[in-house]
Amino acid sequence: xxxxxxxxxxxxxxxxxxxxxxxxxxxxxxxGMARHALKTRSxxxxxxILITMGDMLGIPILPPYYSLRxxxxxxxxxxxxxxxxxxxxxxxxxxx
Amino acid sequence: MGxxxxxxxxxxxxxxxxxxxxxxxxxxxxxxxxxYLAKKGKRVLxxxxxxxxxxxxxxxxxxxxxxxxxxxxxxxxCEVDADKRIRDYQEEIRQKIISMYGMKKIPEEIESYxxxxxxxxxxxxxxxxxxxxxxxxxGDFDYYIYDLVPLGHALYYLSMASIYDAWLExxxxxxxxxxxxxxxxxxxRREEESEEDQIYNELMYxxxxxxxxxxxxxxxxxTAFFFVLTPEEMIIADTEKAGKLFAKYNVxxxxxxxxxxxxRDLLNQNIPQYLKNRIETQSEALAMIEQKFGASVLAKVxxxxxxxxxxxxxxxxxxxxxxxxxx
Numbered sequence: 001x002x003x004x005x006x007x008x009x010x011x012x013x014x015x016x017x018x019x020x021x022x023x024x025x026x027x028x029x030x031x032g033m034a035r036h037a038l039k040t041r042s043x044x045x046x047x048x049i050l051i052t053m054g055d056m057l058g059i060p061i062l063p064p065y066y067s068l069r070x071x072x073x074x075x076x077x078x079x080x081x082x083x084x085x086x087x088x089x090x091x092x093x094x095x096x
Numbered sequence: 097m098g099x100x101x102x103x104x105x106x107x108x109x110x111x112x113x114x115x116x117x118x119x120x121x122x123x124x125x126x127x128x129x130x131x132y133l134a135k136k137g138k139r140v141l142x143x144x145x146x147x148x149x150x151x152x153x154x155x156x157x158x159x160x161x162x163x164x165x166x167x168x169x170x171x172x173x174c175e176v177d178a179d180k181r182i183r184d185y186q187e188e189i190r191q192k193i194i195s196m197y198g199m200k201k202i203p204e205e206i207e208s209y210x211x212x213x214x215x216x217x218x219x220x221x222x223x224x225x226x227x228x229x230x231x232x233x234x235g236d237f238d239y240y241i242y243d244l245v246p247l248g249h250a251l252y253y254l255s256m257a258s259i260y261d262a263w264l265e266x267x268x269x270x271x272x273x274x275x276x277x278x279x280x281x282x283x284x285r286r287e288e289e290s291e292e293d294q295i296y297n298e299l300m301y302x303x304x305x306x307x308x309x310x311x312x313x314x315x316x317x318x319t320a321f322f323f324v325l326t327p328e329e330m331i332i333a334d335t336e337k338a339g340k341l342f343a344k345y346n347v348x349x350x351x352x353x354x355x356x357x358x359x360r361d362l363l364n365q366n367i368p369q370y371l372k373n374r375i376e377t378q379s380e381a382l383a384m385i386e387q388k389f390g391a392s393v394l395a396k397v398x399x400x401x402x403x404x405x406x407x408x409x410x411x412x413x414x415x416x417x418x419x420x421x422x423x
Contacts, residue, residue, distance in 0.1 A: 026285070034284040041277040048270055048295075051263075055216070056209050064213035065222030066260070066302045068185070072192045073295045075206060082205075 049081045099394045100418040109320040112241045116324035121355040123150045124404040126243040128414040133239050134171035135422045143174040144243035145224040156406050176227045182214050221253045225309040254345040257310040264303050271296045320350035327381035351394040
């Protein structure tokens with residue numbers, strides 16, 4: 001781990017009583033909100049992949065020349081996205 | 097007004113296109129115009145993206161996929177190999193994935209997606225127009241003469257570009273919203289903001305490329321689009337229809353060039369009946385052209401007694417088109 005990462009980690013998790021209090025209030029007040037936001041964010045991610053890479057599921061949406069440019073950036077999400085899209089009875093439900 | 101006057105009057109129009117049905121003489125006119133401008137001391141690139149390109153034939157040099165080849169001083173020709181471009185592009189995407197994630201091999205589902213993409217509709221058109229943007233943005237030439245693939249392709253691409261544009265608007269908005277969520281989450285969890293959104297940057301890049309490629313065809317200042325037609329009723333009807341479609345997509349029409357006009361003086365000679373009939377029907381068609389397109393007809397090019405091939409005949413054609421003796 002280099003110096004910069006150490007610095008980052010320090011900022012992220014202050015120790016001691018202040019850190020404990022901070023985590024405690026976060027858990028009480030905002031954790032639920034953050035969780036909800038994360039869930040929405042991930043739905044959007046999947047919606048985004050659907051409208052750019054839809055033809056992987058047989059839904060041609062966009063001519064592929066430019067969507068290929070986006071492909072490298074979504075490679076890690078493809079598997080979870082496919083699983084999610086195909087799990088739902090109606091994949092449109094899963095967008096919302 | 098003749099063709100030469102148009103070039104003199106609008107020196108800013110550096111993207112020149114000849115459009116029309118297949119086999120009417122787009123490539124020969126492109127080559128002759130390039131020849132004329134080069135002789136006038138301009139640096140000219142005439143290029144084609146047609147897989148059945150005929151620039152190689154007309155210049156009698158194999159230039160396919162060889163980049164910008166010098167034909168004469170100031171005159172360069174280029175035939176883009178669209179298939180190769182697609183293959184190279186796919187390879188570039190593969191390499192990017194491998195280097196981004198340190199993979200040894202592309203996962204099978206990703207690989208099959210990349211492979212399948214080359215068979216999809218519009219892949220070729222997009223690749224072609226992207227290649228055109230590459231050629232034009234380099235800006236090494238005074239004139240770019242674009243030997244168009246048949247009309248359908250160009251229109252298809254222009255309509256596609258407007259759909260692309262609307263689509264990009266939407267997903268860019270979605271991406272921006274996602275970014276807001278990222279920020280909110282980071283604030284809530286007291287984390288530092290995540291790094292720049294690469295996808296957003298890619299979207300901006302794509303938008304710019306599509307904008308640039310449709311602008312090449314629709315820029316009123318810089319583009320001149322010439323229709324090639326022959327004196328035949330059906331061709332005139334088609335040209336009129338295509339003209340309206342092009343106007344709808346804001347392609348600036350610079351004028352019409354009529355090709356393969358038979359000399360009426362031949363009627364005074366002892367010629368076969370069928371040739372007489374051809375000349376008469378051409379006269380009717382020419383009257384129709386006059387009535388429909390009138391002053392926009394910039395040149396009438398006679399039927400040559402041999403195929404236009406090689407620099408010597410290209411020069412002869414250029415002299416007729418531009419009404420000027422060339423060395």
